[in-house]
Amino acid sequence: MGNRMPxxxxxxxxxxxxxDAEAQARLYEVFAPMVYTVARxxxxxxxxxxxxxxxxxxxxxxxxGSFRGESEIGxxxxxxxxxxxxxHLRSGWSSKRVDADLSAQRCPSVREGxxxxxxxxxxxxxxLSETARAVVWLHDVEGYTxxxxxxxxxxxxxxxxxxxxRAHERLRALLEDDFTENGKIVCEPALKTC
Amino acid sequence: xxTRTEDLLTIRDGxxxxxxxxxxxxxxxEFSEELERLRAxxxxxxxxxELQPPPGVWTKILAEVQRDDRREPKLLRHWSLxxxxxxxxxxxxxxxxxxDPEMPVQIESGLVVAAPEGGSGVLDAxxxxxxxxxxxxxxxxxxxxxxxSIEYQPSLTNADTATIAVVLEDQIGYVDAQLxxxxxxxxxxxxxxxxxxxRVDLMSTLVDVRYAQFQxxxx
Numbered sequence: 001m002g003n004r005m006p007x008x009x010x011x012x013x014x015x016x017x018x019x020d021a022e023a024q025a026r027l028y029e030v031f032a033p034m035v036y037t038v039a040r041x042x043x044x045x046x047x048x049x050x051x052x053x054x055x056x057x058x059x060x061x062x063x064x065g066s067f068r069g070e071s072e073i074g075x076x077x078x079x080x081x082x083x084x085x086x087x088h089l090r091s092g093w094s095s096k097r098v099d100a101d102l103s104a105q106r107c108p109s110v111r112e113g114x115x116x117x118x119x120x121x122x123x124x125x126x127x128l129s130e131t132a133r134a135v136v137w138l139h140d141v142e143g144y145t146x147x148x149x150x151x152x153x154x155x156x157x158x159x160x161x162x163x164x165x166r167a168h169e170r171l172r173a174l175l176e177d178d179f180t181e182n183g184k185i186v187c188e189p190a191l192k193t194c
Numbered sequence: 195x196x197t198r199t200e201d202l203l204t205i206r207d208g209x210x211x212x213x214x215x216x217x218x219x220x221x222x223x224e225f226s227e228e229l230e231r232l233r234a235x236x237x238x239x240x241x242x243x244e245l246q247p248p249p250g251v252w253t254k255i256l257a258e259v260q261r262d263d264r265r266e267p268k269l270l271r272h273w274s275l276x277x278x279x280x281x282x283x284x285x286x287x288x289x290x291x292x293x294d295p296e297m298p299v300q301i302e303s304g305l306v307v308a309a310p311e312g313g314s315g316v317l318d319a320x321x322x323x324x325x326x327x328x329x330x331x332x333x334x335x336x337x338x339x340x341x342x343s344i345e346y347q348p349s350l351t352n353a354d355t356a357t358i359a360v361v362l363e364d365q366i367g368y369v370d371a372q373l374x375x376x377x378x379x380x381x382x383x384x385x386x387x388x389x390x391x392x393r394v395d396l397m398s399t400l401v402d403v404r405y406a407q408f409q410x411x412x413x
């Protein structure tokens with residue numbers, strides 16, 4: 001999904017920049033799911049993700065006039081959202097606040113095929129540390145380079161690389177815990193899925 | 195182990211890597227399998243479904259933006275405490291220097307002018323020659339309302355700021371007293387307008403000082 005940035009008519013962007021209410025609503029309609037998904041995946045909390053979505057679009061509406069069109073507006077919006085997520089992580093407010101809803105009410109009986117695999121991965125992702133989760137999502141899904149992640153996080157590219165490697169090792173361990181030899185999923189205590 | 199995963203990720207992402215490491219990874223079935231696992235993990239992550247935001251967020255966003263828009267003039271006033279004090283001192287100094295000698299001085303402490311509630315309705319029946327100070331009176335009333343809307347905690351402000359605010363309030367009271375007796379003292383429209391202008395300047399500075407106090411307490 002990360003590389004599939006939603007597209008919007010340039011007229012909508014221009015309208016939003018001029019304060020046209022309909023164009024602004026359209027901008028929200030097109031990009032809100034992307035912003036909400038990024039925030040939810042990085043922060044693993046529906047409540048905080050909603051706050052990030054709100055803050056992001058308040059800023060988008062207020063600063064639309066300053067968007068110079070050097071890149072697609074979707075990338076500009078996503079950058080605002082990502083910065084807000086990282087600010088939130090830095091603030092320390094999000095520590096250990098992971099929603100139960102990412103993993104709750106899921107039992108082996110409802111997990112099937114691809115969806116099942118995705119659910120397991122979502123659960124494992126939510127088990128990672130905040131920074132690790134952010135690095136994994138930003139690099140592997142959103143396509144940011146280690147250099148870009150390092151700049152946004154105020155760290156070095158080596159930090160980003162090593163966090164990504166460690167996160168994948170952790171993911172592997174979590175996913176191995178979650179599968180039996182027969183390929184059937186069991187509810188491991190570590191994942192608290194049932 | 196960590197170095198190996200980093201190397202595998204470097205290969206997976208097509209980034210430059212030492213040729214010997216690359217060939218070693220490709221030659222080892224275990225490494226190749228792990229590389230495939232990392233590719234699959236990334237693919238699955240990328241294929242995770244997009245999540246739909248809860249309803250009602252757009253309404254909240256619009257409300258927030260409108261609230262900020264209304265706050266905008268105040269944010270423009272978003273002076274530092276030092277600037278507000280400096281402005282207060284400057285206004286007071288200017289007033290002391292520029293007091294019109296022809297202006298009747300009649301200090302009646304405690305007297306205040308009931309400021310009009312503002313709005314165009316107030317100005318409808320105003321004669322053209324009085325429109326200037328009627329507008330100023332409306333602006334003054336608006337500042338009064340803005341001042342009343344600031345939630346600050348006087349007990350937490352420093353003495354210098356508090357002094358400036360008190361002096362400004364005294365000066366406003368002084369101007370108000372003169373305005374109360376404007377007709378009794380036969381002030382013409384130019385003199386009345388000057389008084390209203392002074393009141394607006396003082397009120398505006400007082401609002402800035404109060405905002406500065408509020409912000410200092412708030413942050």
